[in-house]
Every structure is written in C-alpha cells, then in structure tokens.
Amino acid sequence: MNLQSKIEYSIALLRKCEQMALDYDPDNGFYLAFSGGxxxxxxxxxxxxxxxxxxxxxxxxxxxPPDVIRFVKRNYPDVELIKPKMSIYDMALKKHIIPTRTMRWCCAEFKEMSGAGKVTLIGIRKAESVRRSKREEIEISSHKFSGNFDQFSEHKEQMVTCVGGKDKILVSPIIHWTDRDVWDFLNGNKIEHCSLYDEGYKRIGCILCPMSNYKDKRKDCQRFPHVKRKWIQTIQKLIDAGYINHNFTDAEFGFNWWISDKGFDKYYADEVLQQKIEFNE
Known part of the structure; x- marks a missing residue:
C-alpha cells in the first residue's frame, strides 16, 4: 500500500470512529494524545x-525536553499542556523506586490514564517495535478487544458497554505506517518538525527514558545536565532512606549503573521478592 492509500485509509478510519467519539464526549469528540513527536x-x-x-x-x-515544549507552544498552540500534580522525582520517592525498563510506572502515572472514558487517538505504529507489531487499529485499554474497525463494529454494543470509567477506546490511525511514510507525509506537506530530530535524536520523548539505549542516555546527560543532577539527588535520597541497599560508593555511581544496560531491573526484582515492596502505594 502506497502512502496516498495509507492516508486515505487513516482518514476513513477517523471518520468511521467519529460518531463513537462524540457519543462519549459530545463537546470535544476525540481525545488526541499529542507528544510533539x-x-x-x-x-x-x-x-x-x-x-x-x-x-x-x-x-x-x-x-x-524544553525544545519539545517550545516547539509545541509555537506550532500547536491549541494543544492543552497538562502539568503533572507531582514531579517524577517526587513520585520515585513516594514509590521507593526509580523507573526502569521492566518497571515503567512512569508511563502509567503520567501518560496512560489520560483520555479515560473517551475515544483516544494515539500515534503508535507496528513498525516501531516487536511489542507494538502486535497492536491493532482499535483496542480497549483493558484489553477486552483488539482488532480492526469491522471486527469492532460487529461487537460494538457489547464492547462499548464494557468500557468503564478508567477504560478508553484506543484508535491508532497510523498503525500500518512506516518511518519513511511519516517523514514523507511531514516533508511532503511542508510541516515543520522539532529540531531535536535534526540533532540525531530518533525519539524525542522523556529525557533519560528507561527504554532509550545507553548511547542516547549519555547524549541526554550531556544535553540536559539538570535532569541528570535531579536523578542523582533522588537516588541519594532513596539510599539515605534505605530503599536502595545496593553497595553503591555514591549516588552518582548508582546513577551511572541505572542508565547502563544492566540498570536496576535485576536488583529491584530481587528486592520485590525479598521484601514484597508495594510499588503502587
């Protein structure tokens, strides 16, 4: 399928789902999850x-990244910026754990609850990862359904009545698009993108995201030293409070271990088994 066909398919899917979005939120319609990426x-x-x-x-x-926020404010002034009630550093202190690759509580706390009870548009694509290759164009966040529009339509009444206050219907209009499709669409329509991409960034999400590779994390440390400094301070507080008992020489050593490929995952997994730490207090 060429790009024009994908554009037409995506637009058709949006139009098919619009009435459902209006049923849930007559004033606003779709809840579009925007990141600036x-x-x-x-x-x-x-x-x-x-x-x-x-x-x-x-x-x-x-x-x-401050660059992303400035880009969004300048180019998409109608996008509502939702500030967190608690910083990610304070949340780490509350949970007694910093986010890791296998325990990404940060996504659940700061991203995934948005759009609850609505029809939410998301920009995920199968080509992004093995995990996302299993995703479908319409899903219910509680995993009660995953499939295409026609399959959803057959069971629509049953599916929609299953959606609770914390659930949401997820619609992924560009699920079948490739990286090249995305760039061809933006460049072909002369749509400006965030300058971080021109600096070599492949993704421009959270600074020091646990899912980033080590090379990108080192780049983040150099470009955004204030975030590195805040995480070191947070790790020190967790050490002082006894929630990190590993034999670190200091918090900066702990930080460097966290951003390495080894990270905290195995250590925290052991801690959970030994101490039955509750991470969702």
Whole structure:
C-alpha cells in the first residue's frame, strides 16, 4: 500500500470512529494524545484533514525536553499542556523506586490514564517495535478487544458497554505506517518538525527514558545536565532512606549503573521478592 492509500485509509478510519467519539464526549469528540513527536504530528494533521472533531492534549512528565515544549507552544498552540500534580522525582520517592525498563510506572502515572472514558487517538505504529507489531487499529485499554474497525463494529454494543470509567477506546490511525511514510507525509506537506530530530535524536520523548539505549542516555546527560543532577539527588535520597541497599560508593555511581544496560531491573526484582515492596502505594 502506497502512502496516498495509507492516508486515505487513516482518514476513513477517523471518520468511521467519529460518531463513537462524540457519543462519549459530545463537546470535544476525540481525545488526541499529542507528544510533539513526528508520529503525533501526523496524527494531528490527519485529524484536521479528516475534518473530525478532536481536542489534543499533551501530558507533561517534568522530564520533557524544553525544545519539545517550545516547539509545541509555537506550532500547536491549541494543544492543552497538562502539568503533572507531582514531579517524577517526587513520585520515585513516594514509590521507593526509580523507573526502569521492566518497571515503567512512569508511563502509567503520567501518560496512560489520560483520555479515560473517551475515544483516544494515539500515534503508535507496528513498525516501531516487536511489542507494538502486535497492536491493532482499535483496542480497549483493558484489553477486552483488539482488532480492526469491522471486527469492532460487529461487537460494538457489547464492547462499548464494557468500557468503564478508567477504560478508553484506543484508535491508532497510523498503525500500518512506516518511518519513511511519516517523514514523507511531514516533508511532503511542508510541516515543520522539532529540531531535536535534526540533532540525531530518533525519539524525542522523556529525557533519560528507561527504554532509550545507553548511547542516547549519555547524549541526554550531556544535553540536559539538570535532569541528570535531579536523578542523582533522588537516588541519594532513596539510599539515605534505605530503599536502595545496593553497595553503591555514591549516588552518582548508582546513577551511572541505572542508565547502563544492566540498570536496576535485576536488583529491584530481587528486592520485590525479598521484601514484597508495594510499588503502587
């Protein structure tokens, strides 16, 4: 399928789902999850092209690249910026754990609850990862359904009545798009992108995201030293409070171990088994 066909398919999907979005939120229609990254930009512009009703929201985490926030404010002033009630550092102290690759509580706390009870547009794509390759164009966040629009339509009444206050119907209009499709769409329509991509960043999400590779984390440390400093301070507080009992020489050593490929995952897994730490207090 060529790019034009994918654009037409995505727009058709948005139009098919619009009434469902209006049923849940007559005033705003779709809840569009926006990040300032290339995929969410495509999602936003497709929604405009489709002529559907939507409201875009960007959930901040307190470790968002300043460049991204400035870009969004300048180019997408209608996007609602939602500030967190608690910084990610304070949340780590509350949970007694910093986020890791296998325990990404940060996504659940700062991102995934947004759009609850609504039809939410997201910019995920199968080509992004093995995990996302298993995702489908329409899903219910509680995993009660995952499939295409026609399959969803067959069971729509049953599915929709299953959606509770914390659930949401997820619609992924660009699920079948490739990286090249995304860039061809933006460049072909002369849509400006965030300058971090021009500096070599492949993704421009949270600074020092646990899912980033070591090379990108080292780059983040150099470009955003204030975030490195805050995490070191947080790790020191966790050490002082006795929640990190590993034999660290100091908090900076602990930080360097955290961003390494080894990270805290195995250590924390052992801690959970030994101490039955509750991470969702």
């Amino acid at each position: 290339k995929d969410s930009q495509v999602l936003y512009h497709l929604a405009v092209m489709a002529g559907v009703k939507f409201k875009a929201h960007m959930n901040l985490t307190s470790i968002d």
